[in-house]
Amino acid sequence: MPNMNPKKNPMPSQDAQVRSRNFGEVALGYTEAMAIDEAERCLNCKNMPCVSGCPVGIAIPSFIQKVKTGEFEEAYRIISESSSLPAVCGRVCPQETQCESKCVRGIKGEPVGIGRLERYVADRHNAESQKLPARVPSNGHKVAVIGSGPSGLTCAGDLARKGYEVTVFEALHTAGGVLVYGIPEFRLPKEIVAREIDALRAMGVDIEVNTVVGKTVSVEELMREQGFEAVFIGSGAGLPRFMNIPGENLKGVYSANEFLTRVNLMKAYLPGSATPIRHARRVAVVGGGNVAMDAARSALRLGAEEVSIVYRRSLEELPARHEEVEHAMEEGIQFRLLTNPTEILGDESGFVRGMTCLRMELGEPDASGRRSPVEVPGSEFLLECDCVIMAIGTSPNPLIKSTTEGLEVNRRGGIVVEENTGKTSLDGVYAGGDAVTGAATVILAMGAGKTAAKAIDEYLSK
């Protein structure tokens, strides 16, 4: 008999008061007993609705059956067939809108905790086995992957498994892309990312850091001079957006990218770090996505007394994952909803001292289907703060586009691709992830990397 408890086994986590002052991981992971008990909730549906919700198509019921019987290594093998980064996805995927949203158990209660089970299986594998995957014999074809974020790593992994000689080019000094510079340690320990990258290296993937494609080397040179037969562009999101309100260049105003890069990639949260960060008392984070939550929760952990999310719509429209919002609230992040900044104010030495904001109310739904916020006249007020973090999205990085002749981009600067293959306007050149879609999720980028890997394999097998 399956476990008919309508609720998921709760995720053990660090106490909110404690964790809001450290960078240790928030969610601690299931125990073996919890994992088996949770797996028992799976009905093993014949038509597998959950799989249709997974961008990389993991055989979810099959791996969960193996968890039920305690065959954890076998469960890991099943997940690995479809996913290059199980320990990452088990942590950062928005399962509630993907696999878990299709789960039959979700109709009368909570869906099976698929993400939590995936994490358990991956962590257990990583803890028990030091064995890295074996190198696959080369098929003699060379493929270049630009960017070592989720889309690039997935594409590289899938191609390496098929015997391609893959070189990943990374602009920064550490591989991992947004997994290392963007997502904080408390949500995704960097050790886990490093381990997944080691696994790719063991499979024969060559990772060249400190290489900015578009500057150090061009896409054309990779193909013409260096013998790469196909290229995948997974260069990620680009320049941060600002609101274009007065005061955005005052000292103490950060883009979320800069703030998070300082904290995560450059480890500014550690005492004695060579890279500085300002330890602010009162922080206002503008925006409502996952990046805004990450920035706010990082600021709190750096010792801020008060951190607020400033968002112009209501709680319902917040684009961040529900779990992230909940965690942020538990930790004491304030949510100043229906609030829109109009100006950032500075003191006499040019540091931020506050932000004037207007209250908003929701009007008619706009093109995106969300009710658009409308200013309440005369509602202006001062929000005192000494740090403002702008987390309102990014626009695509111009480096590759401007140095790759014939590469078609859309009005917003995203690379144009065929949806089913990821093929760009250039033969042999594929793209995926945020470089195509603009800021999206880790798993969507992985899905795009997977699609492109399949298409590249077909292209080079002709």
Add this chain to the structure above:
Amino acid sequence: MGSFPRKGQNMYQILEKRELNPTVTLMKIHAPAVAKKANPGQFIILRTDADGERIPLTVADYDRAAGSVTIIFQVVGATTEKLNHLGVGDSLHDFVGPLGRPTNTEGKRRVAVVGGGVGCAIAYPVAKKFFEQGTEVHTVAGFRTRELVILEQEFAAVSHKFVRMSDDGSWGEKGLVTDALRRLIESGEQYDEVITIGPLPMMKFVCLLTREFGIPTVASMNPIMIDGTGMCGGCRLTVGGKTKFACVDGPEFDGHQIDFDEAIARSSVYKPFERHAYEEACNLFRKEVE
């Protein structure tokens, strides 16, 4: 197989090190991929060690055949202090580039290159490129005092006219670079463009001067940066009322459009931290010596 240099043992090795003055050092770094693509006006980002910060430095010269890139830096903080303690044969941990856009030298027949202090290290390759393409180059270089002068012979070799200025009159004439530039202009010299590289206040006043005479002016900006590839936005500045990013839109901008006061303010944001880190680094090295 292509000719792309693979990461080997001698990657980012220091091939040559020379003290140009008591606080300014020149280093030639083995970085063939960067040397292959570098042009005047561009910059690199380096880290000295695995926990180091990323610092941008402008390319001072390059040798494509030898696969080397020359950097010139002033010891101003903890990282440059650490860098200065490395010697020939040591390797940098990271060295990436060339970043930013190269100087646009096309179609300019007569230019004035105005450099100040360690900014002259960046001004030199620009002057050289102009000189080599047949442009008439007038260089104005300014230093606080004779002891700090760098690249004197190099500038002399690539300048049709070379005006030396110092704050205390110990080298060339006593006065500011703007005094010399004003005199050149008022004596009837015509310039298609003035290129200025140096401390922010100096560049600000050079730009105010050339605006008076309506001479197009380019200033090379060196703001605080992290990734240098168009991701973090830390290097933003206001040019012509718009937000620009020095790493991908620059580092050179129309000097008459730059909001220098804002750039000056932004450059000081980590001053207390930097001073503290520098003192710590100095203490550390002092202990090693004792």
